[in-house]
Amino acid sequence: MKTLKFSLIGAAVALALVGCGSDSDSSSSSTTPVTLSVSDAPVDDLTEAVVTYSKVAFLPLGDGEPQVFDVYKTDGNGNYVDENGAPLAEGEDPLPLSVNLLDFQGGDALELVEDQVIPTGEYKLCVFANDGDHPTYPSYVVDRANGNKLPLTVKGDGACPQGVGKEDNTGVLFFNNAFTVNSDNNDYVVEFDLRRGLKEVTGENSYSLQRTSVSLVNTVTTGEIEGDVTTAFRGSCETDSTSTNEHVHAVYLYQGNVAQDAMGPFAGLPDLQVPFAAANVNTEDNGLTYEYEFGFLEPGTYSIGYTCTANDDSVDGIVVDGEFKIYKANSGLTVTAGGETTANFNEL
Structure with a gap:
């Protein structure tokens, strides 16, 4: 099973924190590092299933501001890189992170957010993923039979709650079930079951990814x-x-x-x-x-x-x-x- 991982501690690919707001005071509320990753369960008729991520948002239950992180393509040391993995030239904008889910199966996962410190507590989660009609960095699949590159649309709820909002040509995977960010180990994985959730759209020559095929798990409690x-x-x-x-x-x-x-x-x-x-x-x-x-x-x-x-x-x-x-x-x-x-x- 391949997985995209949101891990609040430790990982291979570090992501930069662009906007992280919290009205909590460090004297009254503890904080902890969090990591989020991704992974997948396989499909047979595709050679690639590429999802491009733009940001994730941790939504606190009760008081507190959403913790929002932009997701960028980086090397193992957290430095911004180009499409070929070379360091970005000074002044160039960082690239969104495009992930071929078929490269991360079984216990393998790729970090979207690594070691970012947020307040402990109960959260819900939004993951932003570009649709197949995104003008610059679309999500897509590659058909095994003839090598065609086809658009992939992420079926989300359209907008992230608590004022985070939405982005053009982007789906929002909203995880409504609350999870706990504690003071110990927080290593979460967003797992895609492509065999169940990836569907060819009839008459449109494209694919869609169903929200019901995506789940959030804490690797600390799993086997x-x-x-x-x-x-x-x-x-x-x-x-x-x-x-x-x-x-x-x-x-x-x-x-x-x-x-x-x-x-x-x-x-x-x-x-x-x-x-x-x-x-x-x-x-x-x-x-x-x-x-x-x-x-x-x-x-x-x-x-x-x-x-x-x-x-x-x-x-x-x-x-x-x-x-x-x-x-x-x-x-x-x-x-x-x-x-x-x-x-x-x-x-x-």
Whole structure:
């Protein structure tokens, strides 16, 4: 699962604080560093899913001014850089941060805001992301089939509350559920589930990203599920498949203790459970070994199902001539805060 991370402590990419207002007095209110990052769950038919971020706003509950941070492209030391990663010349304006979500999967995340100090307390959150019609830095996807670059619109609420407002050609992802910025560790991730939330807009040759496919999690309280997949197991799944389409391997995640015969597709089928998320099965050594990973999971019980027919599944329905099937399952897995749960697929 790929993630964009808002982390209030520590990270790889530092962002500059442009406007941060607070009417709190340091003698009466404590402050703490906060980090925010981003990550994603994968899709099969795109080679890029690029979202351009302009700013984030932490909205305090009760008294206090919103804490607003502009988001810029920087190097690992927090210095402004150009499109190629070279230092900006003196006097040049910093660039907004464009992120290919497909580069950040599993437990990987990219920081939008790092180590910015804000008052402790309860907050809601706004994330501003440029739409596909933005005149200078649009969000977009690249289609795998023919390499076309298509606009991506972020379906937000249009404006950020508490007077922060909105920007032209920009969507606002508003997280209405309150979260706590405490005096200890605050490392938040905005996680995009593209397999559920990225949709092609009928008749418009563009894509939209649904707000309901984005969630905010605190990495301090989450765990992971990961595992290896043998080449022989992958091959046996394809051999036993009756699908007429090219095979796409993925691991589907379900909440609770779910038996294999109750595991369904994202498309939804009667009496079958819809997945909570999905992870691609990737190789880093030219096919000698494969692996998958789900990062940033809240503690609880989960089940996973392996499929090599993810290409036959779609939130809009099973594709023509497709036959989706869960080939093997691991049920009743326990995830704990800070823990790594291992579940391999290696038995034929």
